[in-house]
Amino acid sequence: MSPTVKLLQGNEACVEGALAAGVKFFAGYPITPSTEIAELLAERLPLVGGRFMQMEDEIASMAAVIGASLTGTKAMTATSGPGFSLKQENLGFAIFTEIPCVVVNVMRGGPSTGLPTSPAQGDVMQARWGTHGDHPVIAVYPASVPEAYELTIKAFNLSEKYRTPVIMLMDEVVGHMREKVELPDVPQIPIEERPRPTVSKENYLPYDNNQGDVPPLANFGDGYHFHVTGLTHDQTGFPTSAPAKAKVLYERLHRKIENNLDDILMWETKDMEDAEIGVLAYGSTARSAARAVSLAREQGIKAGLMRPITIWPFPEKLITQYASQLKSLVVAEMNLGQYVNEVERAAQGQVPIKRVLQANGELIRPDTILQAIMEVK
Amino acid sequence: MVERHEVRLSGSGGQGMLLAGIILAEAAILADKNAVQSQSYGPEARGGASRSEVVISNTDIDYPKVTQPEIFMALTQEAYNKYHHDLGPNALLVVDESLSLTDDLPEKSRVVRVPIIESATETLKRPIVANIVALGVLVGASSIVEHEFIEKAVLNRVPRGTEELNRRALDLGFQLAAGAVGGNK
Amino acid sequence: MMLAEKYLRDAMMPHMWCPGCGHGIILQAVIRAIDKAGLEHDKTVIVSGIGCSSRASGYMNFDTLHTTHGRALPFASGIKMANPDLNVIVLTGDGDALAIGGNHFIHACRRNIDITTVIFNNSIYGMTSGQYSPMTPVGQFATTSPYGNIDRNFDVCELAKSAGATYVARSTAYHAPSMPDLIVKAINNKGFSVVEAVGQCPTYYGRRNKLGSPVDMLNWQKEHAVNVAAAAHLTPEQLADKLIIGELHNSSAPEFTEKYDQLVARLQGRE
Structure with a gap:
């Protein structure tokens, strides 16, 4: 059958993607500009045998999502910056205990209550380093409504495949604008499920080191009688403070992400083949950048767009691939300098970086980026 | 050729400008074009002036916001005063008869000033459909989408049982646009 | 088979609780209650927070979840809501449940x-070596109340009852023989059940407040406990420093996951 074509908000497309991925549990707390995700799932989940809970706060929402996932249920929550801060401790718990789940953060202007209904990209580093301790993280970031649909499915897939929470950042522009989306009857993206145990219940190890870097995860209630703790644990799941065992766990957690970058990293480029001026931007800012690149090309300037879709882990390869070819690299983001520092680090001085930074609650305009391109051409 | 059209619909919160914008965007999609709709949120959406913006294009839409509307609709004076400052050249203004215009409009802008609210209130006896009348005027005066698509989009969105009322509201809008003396400023 | 063999994890012994601690007694009551209630072993999940008491989950041979500080209940709520067939038991302490986890x-x-x-109410934060909790009685000493506690304490059973819990009971480590029956009733209640198990922390609470040996602390529980039936005949003055034990509240109200199931059935036209 042909796909259904709909005009949807980014937040609504996120819900459609989650349902397509098989989400069966949502716990959340109302917060602008992400609330539509909770509202729509409250309506949709009971119709598909899923369950929705409005919790007493953001912390509880994250906790409930992790609990639900342990029963083998695909689970998610959605929030905005201040709520994302509150979720961080339990997000760290989920990373460390390797419980799949998806956390959506529709960013607003901040810090604090900030500009609740305006766009910003101020939580980019919070997505990377918001939780405590040393940890890897996967974060994806759509630039359009159709991509919000697709990336939500991919976020669930990555989460299941690598037994880790996946963060999906959106900005208010992407979350609230309405755009054409094609919703296929059957998702075109294959749906991944977490690795499940194949050994006998007696021999099951929840953090087995001998089954690759992503150990199979049993469901609570299936008779495996396993322990999950936020304390440093060995492969049995029981706490340990032995440095040798701690090292094994910490290094495997990093390795399971870092050894799979080819699978995890997604980006898009436009007009980069012969580009002399690169413009790097993500989320809705990338759409302004795309327009700026087109306008520059119309004026004969060889500009090109680099758009990270997986923003964490940092796509070093995207930078190193083009750094030597470029005369200048323009980085545009709706904050006063976050991702650009990572870009600069990755570029290792091979290309001068031009910053287009804006934090005023408005999407950066194409002419602002075009002007920066003109300055460095 | 890339055709990009920027439309801004404004009125007071509760006048249904958001829905009108959504319907316009859906009509564009039915016409196999691309469309992006966005709106003002927060306190603005709860009274006072509010706006809904639509970008329509025959190709992919990169920058999703309206910067220089070529079609501007205002149903209240407050909305007009607040949102008319960045109109593009040759802009089409669709405004309610009750509004008084300022003299800072772009050269060559075209004004369609018709009794939208009065028509909904007096002719249809349902002020709630003023937004659909307005949409009829806007599409009638601009031809931004074909009649069949806007009609289909309206009927897809309105509550069941109100289809006939809304069809009449839309047609009334088209008639107002056709009868309007839409001369240059 | 001995209950300990069936329900405790040999690999996790010895436990980390101090000699004379009341937590082991309470854990034993929990295990006896699970057995007595006939809960299906594979369908029972134990969830705990952070603190001395919350280590209990690790010692129990079930699906067990040792969560973050204060958050055992929302983790447990997610488990129960996602799979209502599971029996979910939360083990928590006075600080964990009522300070950071109070909401x-x-x-x-x-x-x-x-x-x-x-x-597991031992009136103190034991794991962090003896700070006062919301259950530390006024006037008592802790490392953070070196001049005597001026911060009023909760009556958790009254709190639970007024917040809507449908089963509430209190017992003490001294009353270990009767504690399992109260927990069995809590398990059998279809709804949210709270059992306050008063125990002793000889290491931090007892020592600082000069309460003597663990035996002395157990005797204090014995002497200060009044059964709920007997308490009905005493004046508030007579009950001022007493612990009322037994079943304090038992009512019925719609249970959350059942209500949700009914909603789903209604929406899917199966009702």
Whole structure:
């Protein structure tokens, strides 16, 4: 059958993607500009045998999502910056205990209550380093409504495949604008499920080191009688403070992400083949950048767009691939300098970086980026 | 050729400008074009002036916001005063008869000033459909989408049982646009 | 088979609780209750927070979840809601449940979600070596109340009852023989159940407050406990320093996951 074509908000497309991925549990707390995700799932989940809970706060929402996932249920929550801060401790718990789940953060202007209904990209580093301790993280970031649909499915897939929470950042522009989306009857993206145990219940190890870097995860209630703790644990799941065992766990957690970058990293480029001026931007800012690149090309300037879709882990390869070819690299983001520092680090001085930074609650305009391109051409 | 059209619909919160914008965007999609709709949120959406913006294009839409509307609709004076400052050249203004215009409009802008609210209130006896009348005027005066698509989009969105009322509201809008003396400023 | 063999994890012994601690006695009561209630072993999940008492989950041979500080109840709520066939038991302490987890506690009570919560109340933060908790009585000493506690304490049973829990009971480590029956009733209650299990922390609370040996502390429990039936005949003055034990509240109210199931059935036209 042909796909259904709909005009949807980014937040609504996120819900459609989650349902397509098989989400069966949502716990959340109302917060602008992400609330539509909770509202729509409250309506949709009971119709598909899923369950929705409005919790007493953001912390509880994250906790409930992790609990639900342990029963083998695909689970998610959605929030905005201040709520994302509150979720961080339990997000760290989920990373460390390797419980799949998806956390959506529709960013607003901040810090604090900030500009609740305006766009910003101020939580980019919070997505990377918001939780405590040393940890890897996967974060994806759509630039359009159709991509919000697709990336939500991919976020669930990555989460299941690598037994880790996946963060999906959106900005208010992407979350609230309405755009054409094609919703296929059957998702075109294959749906991944977490690795499940194949050994006998007696021999099951929840953090087995001998089954690759992503150990199979049993469901609570299936008779495996396993322990999950936020304390440093060995492969049995029981706490340990032995440095040798701690090292094994910490290094495997990093390795399971870092050894799979080819699978995890997604980006898009436009007009980069012969580009002399690169413009790097993500989320809705990338759409302004795309327009700026087109306008520059119309004026004969060889500009090109680099758009990270997986923003964490940092796509070093995207930078190193083009750094030597470029005369200048323009980085545009709706904050006063976050991702650009990572870009600069990755570029290792091979290309001068031009910053287009804006934090005023408005999407950066194409002419602002075009002007920066003109300055460095 | 890339055709990009920027439309801004404004009125007071509760006048249904958001829905009108959504319907316009859906009509564009039915016409196999691309469309992006966005709106003002927060306190603005709860009274006072509010706006809904639509970008329509025959190709992919990169920058999703309206910067220089070529079609501007205002149903209240407050909305007009607040949102008319960045109109593009040759802009089409669709405004309610009750509004008084300022003299800072772009050269060559075209004004369609018709009794939208009065028509909904007096002719249809349902002020709630003023937004659909307005949409009829806007599409009638601009031809931004074909009649069949806007009609289909309206009927897809309105509550069941109100289809006939809304069809009449839309047609009334088209008639107002056709009868309007839409001369240059 | 001995209950310990069946329900405890040999690999986790010896436990980390101090000699004379009341937590082992309370854990034993929990295990006896699970056995007596006939809960299906594979379908029973134990969830705990952070603190001395919360280590209990690791010692128990079930699906067990040792969560973050204060958050055992929302983790448990997610488990119960995602799979209502599971029996969910939360083991928590006075600081965990009522300070950092206080908001979750009252909302779990309000929701009447079918979870049994046993609060190991030793009146102190033991794991961090003896700071006062919301259950430390006024006037008592702790490392953070070196001049005597001026911070009023909760009556957790009254709190639970007024927040909507449908079963509330209190017992003490001294009353270990009768504690399992109260926990069995809590488990069998279809709704949110709270059992306050008063125990002793000789290491931090007892020593600082000069309460003597663990035996002396157990004797204090014996001497200060009044059964709920007997308490009915005493004046508030006579009950001022007493612990009323037994079943304090037993009512019925719609249970959260059942209500949700009914909603799903209605929406899917199966009702």
